[in-house]
Amino acid sequence: MxxxxxxxxxxxxxxxxxxxxxxxxxxxxxxxxxxxxxxxxxxxxxxxxxxxxxxxxxxxxxxxxYPHELDLMPNRGAVDVLTRMASMSPLLCVTARPFAKPIEQWFEKHLPRLLPECIQVAATGISSKKLDILSGTRVRYFIDDRLDTCVMLADAGITPILYTQPWNQRPHSFHEVGSWEEIASLIDWNSSSADTRTCLKP
Structure with missing residues (x-):
């Protein structure tokens, strides 16, 4: 993959x-x-x-x-991988949280090199609404830690990748990752993007 x-x-x-x-x-x-x-x-x-x-x-x-005001840390390796990805393409984060602004502020704090306009945070309020957002994009893969969301996306033709956590250990057939190092290994770092926006601050 x-x-x-x-x-x-x-x-x-x-x-x-x-x-x-x-x-x-x-x-x-x-x-x-x-x-x-x-x-x-x-x-x-x-x-x-x-x-x-x-x-x-x-x-x-x-x-x-208040995630941006708390000691809410990124998972290890997330900042490096997302920053590298942003050098190639804008990023999309789709969350079941009700508000996008606190997450946008969190990204400003933890990914300071990323231009704010190059990270889209879509807050759906409930997990079942994630498909509504993703179906209107060119996204073909989505990484989530909720197994039920992975099932929903797979049924709609989007390939889910399960980020392993203690709460998603039921049997399933999806590709799993347990770290951002594993996520990085799935990315085609030599691909060219049609989006030529500069997403990192100089």
Whole structure:
């Protein structure tokens, strides 16, 4: 599998950003709740963690609205790979979050070389709406950590790539990656893009 940069898009939480690990850290520091990351075996993680729902929703609200102000780190290698891809083509991030602006601000913080107009963040509110965005683009591949989303995209003719996490370990037939090093190995770095915009700051 060799993918042209202009034909792939990405989910945010769990793929680009290490969001759930920060949730675990905040649960410990703010509410003294111990959560083992590997025990988050369901994407609907409130079903499998022992935590007061009100406290959990408070953390979700903070993570949703202020990711750029928190210590929300990129997954290792994401910045380097995305920056390299942006030297060849604009980037597309499609997230089930309700608001794009906080994610745009997060990208400005963590990918400072990237021109803001060269990263499109589409916030759909729910995962099932991701297909509405992707179907209007030239994207042929999408990396997500939610197995149900991968099934939906595959049924629509978009090739899903599953970013492995504890919550997506059910049997499936999709290509998997477990790191951004593996993602980089799938990219055709010698491809030419029809989009000649300069996406990196000098």
């Amino acid at each position: 060799q993918i042209t940069p202009s034909e792939i898009a990405f989910d945010f939480d769990g793929v680009i950003a290490d969001t759930f690990r920060l949730f675990v850290s905040l649960a410990k520091s703010r509410y003294n709740v111990e959560i083992n990351y590997e025990d988050i075996t369901d994407y609907e993680f409130l079903n499998v963690i022992d935590m007061d729902r009100e406290h959990a929703f408070e953390l979700i609200d903070i993570l949703t609205n």
